[in-house]
Amino acid sequence: MSQRDLVAELRAAHVEAPSEVRERVRLIAAAAPAPRRRITWRRTLVVVVPVAAAIAATIVFTRPAEHPQVARELHTPAAIDRARAQTHGAAAKAFALPSATGRVQDYDATLSVRVEHAKDVSDGVKRALRIAALLGGYSASVHAETSGSRAVADLKLKIPRRHVQEAMARLSQLGTITDENVSTVDKTASLNATDRQIARLQKQLKTLRADPQSPENTRRILALEQQIVRLQRSEATTRLSAHYATVDLHLETPVVAVTPKHGHGPLHGLGVAFRWIGIGAVYALALGGPVVLLLLLLWLGVRVVRRRRENALLEI
Amino acid sequence: MTFQQAAEAHLDDVYGYLAWFTSDPFAAEDLTAVTFERALRLWHRFDPDRGSARTWLCQVARTVALDHFRSERRRTRREELAAPPEAVDFHFAEGLSPDLESALARLTAGEREVVALRILLDLDAGAAARVLGISPTNCTTRLNRALKKLEEALHVAA
Numbered sequence: 213m214s215q216r217d218l219v220a221e222l223r224a225a226h227v228e229a230p231s232e233v234r235e236r237v238r239l240i241a242a243a244a245p246a247p248r249r250r251i252t253w254r255r256t257l258v259v260v261v262p263v264a265a266a267i268a269a270t271i272v273f274t275r276p277a278e279h280p281q282v283a284r285e286l287h288t289p290a291a292i293d294r295a296r297a298q299t300h301g302a303a304a305k306a307f308a309l310p311s312a313t314g315r316v317q318d319y320d321a322t323l324s325v326r327v328e329h330a331k332d333v334s335d336g337v338k339r340a341l342r343i344a345a346l347l348g349g350y351s352a353s354v355h356a357e358t359s360g361s362r363a364v365a366d367l368k369l370k371i372p373r374r375h376v377q378e379a380m381a382r383l384s385q386l387g388t389i390t391d392e393n394v395s396t397v398d399k400t401a402s403l404n405a406t407d408r409q410i411a412r413l414q415k416q417l418k419t420l421r422a423d424p425q426s427p428e429n430t431r432r433i434l435a436l437e438q439q440i441v442r443l444q445r446s447e448a449t450t451r452l453s454a455h456y457a458t459v460d461l462h463l464e465t466p467v468v469a470v471t472p473k474h475g476h477g478p479l480h481g482l483g484v485a486f487r488w489i490g491i492g493a494v495y496a497l498a499l500g501g502p503v504v505l506l507l508l509l510l511w512l513g514v515r516v517v518r519r520r521r522e523n524a525l526l527e528i
Numbered sequence: 529m530t531f532q533q534a535a536e537a538h539l540d541d542v543y544g545y546l547a548w549f550t551s552d553p554f555a556a557e558d559l560t561a562v563t564f565e566r567a568l569r570l571w572h573r574f575d576p577d578r579g580s581a582r583t584w585l586c587q588v589a590r591t592v593a594l595d596h597f598r599s600e601r602r603r604t605r606r607e608e609l610a611a612p613p614e615a616v617d618f619h620f621a622e623g624l625s626p627d628l629e630s631a632l633a634r635l636t637a638g639e640r641e642v643v644a645l646r647i648l649l650d651l652d653a654g655a656a657a658r659v660l661g662i663s664p665t666n667c668t669t670r671l672n673r674a675l676k677k678l679e680e681a682l683h684v685a686a
Contacts, residue, residue, distance in 0.1 A: 215679050221628060222647045225621030227544030229560060234539060236561045241535040244568055252575070519661075525597045526638030 272481050316399040316450065319373050319457035323383055324391035326466055330363035336386040336463045337365045343382045347375040349456065365463040376457040383461055391462075399450050406447045413440045531571045534581040535564055541582055541649050542589050548620055548644035549593050549637055559596055563589040579658060586645065586659045597637065621648070631681035639674035646671050 229237075327333055333356065341351055349371035356365035371379040384392075417436045423429055477483075542563055547556035567588045574584050620632050632640060645656040646667070653664040660667055 215675050218628070218675060218679055218682065219647060221624065222643065223650070225624050225648060227540060227547055227621045227648065229539050229543035230557060233543060233557045233560050237535050237539050237564045240561065240564045240568055241532040244531040244571065522594065523638065525594065525601065526641065527636050 268482075273478055316403055316454040317373070318397040318399060318454055319376055320395050320460075321376070321380060321457065322391070322393040322460045322462070323380065323389065324462040324464070325384070325387040326390045326464055327387035328465070330358050330361055330465055332387065333358070333363035333365050333463045333465060337367065339386060340367055340369065340383055340461050340463075343379060344369045344371060344459075347379050348372045349375070349379070352458070361465065362467070363463075363465050365461075367459075367461040367463075369459040369461060370456040371459055373455060373457045376459070379457075379459060383459065386463065399454055403447055403450060406443050406450075410440055410443050410447075413443070529576065529581055531568055534585065535567075538582045538585050539564075542585050544621070544648055545586055545641075545644045546589055546593055548632070548648060549590075549641045550596065551620070551633060551637070551640060555596060555600075559589070559592050563592045566592060579655065582649070583651065583655045583658055586649070586651075590641075590659055627682055627685040628678070630685065631678045634681055635674055635677060639670070639677065642667060642670045643674050643678075 352368040352370050354367050420433050543560045546559045645651045653667050657664040657667040
């Protein structure tokens with residue numbers, strides 16, 4: 213018999229379980245519980261992984277306390293300037309106090325303006341001088357300094373008091389106001405007192421001139437005349453200084469603050485997690501590698517022994 | 529597929545496999561029942577994506593048979609001292625010639641097992657190898673060796 217015939221005969225054979233066995237197995241199968249919904253690890257993963265990813269993404273992107281972009285934005289010089297500009301933009305005109313007509317007042321204003329670039333400082337100086345000249349004023353002093361991208365300029369402008377409001381408004385447009393200060397001192401009462409004193413001295417002088425001339429009288433007339441002239445000059449100086457308001461203008465580029473790098477991006481948490489996973493993986497590889505290798509060898513050994521025993525068992 | 533359906537569909541296959549494997553009809557009957565009892569307990573582990581129910585039941589049956597062989601060997605060792613074991617007159621299947629029956633009886637359990645799986649149950653090399661826990665190539669080698677042995681035995685008988 214050829215091997216082909218042998219296989220054909222073996223294939224034609226039919227083995228049927230005895231009825232007793234069939235009955236026993238039927239009883240066993242009848243005890244089987246109703247099939248439950250199978251929750252395999254694959255099905256579980258299909259649900260769990262997207263849900264976990266969605267939760268992680270939600271946590272990463274919606275952490276309000278550590279929204280670094282917003283926090284950083286709020287602390288940049290530009291943002292500070294914008295905030296100040298919003299605060300001071302309207303206040304620039306309000307701060308330039310209107311001069312009281314008919315009153316003699318000393319008017320001093322300080323205005324600090326920040327510009328973006330060093331070139332803007334130079335342009336700002338030119339524009340400020342032009343504004344002063346157009347309003348009938350002049351510059352008392354100008355100091356400008358540039359060092360790399362940093363530039364600073366200080367100007368002392370004398371502006372006619374009646375134009376000071378307009379001057380302040382126009383100067384405030386040179387950049388972003390970072391600081392301003394206005395002070396006025398009323399000199400009218402002091403001038404009135406001086407006027408009264410001059411009038412009194414002139415009255416005394418008139419009386420002395422009417423008196424007979426004597427060396428003593430002449431000396432007193434001279435002293436009175438000198439006092440009157442001194443008072444008149446002082447009064448004139450006061451009126452002149454009150455005619456011009458002093459505006460100290462400070463122009464500067466922003467100070468580049470070296471902020472410590474603690475700003476984190478939105479995926480910083482993910483980066484940290486991956487870094488620690490990487491560190492863990494290296495440790496696991498270094499420490500777990502030999503252990504895994506040992507276990508693998510052990511498993512292979514056990515498998516070989518078991519296979520040999522099994523083969524010996526089946527050699528019946 | 530439910531357990532009942534699997535048991536109904538593959539009872540003969542499991543019994544046939546165990547009968548040829550053990551070459552003992554009484555043991556095969558008991559082992560078949562034990563196999564299905566154990567399969568019922570382990571049914572939740574059965575994954576249709578990894579293999580057919582028949583292959584899985586044969587794997588369970590093989591484990592049960594190996595346990596049987598181990599306990600039999602221990603028992604035989606003890607009893608051989610008292611009395612020699614009796615030869616069991618077993619018909620492997622209906623329709624086999626007496627020479628082939630006798631040639632099959634001369635095969636080892638391991639050889640009968642691979643013949644049962646590959647020829648009687650008609651499992652492919654991959655499925656049979658999975659049941660045996662060996663590679664498909666090794667399975668084919670075992671089958672060829674068993675068939676050659678059968679062929680030689682039949683030739684001698686002729």
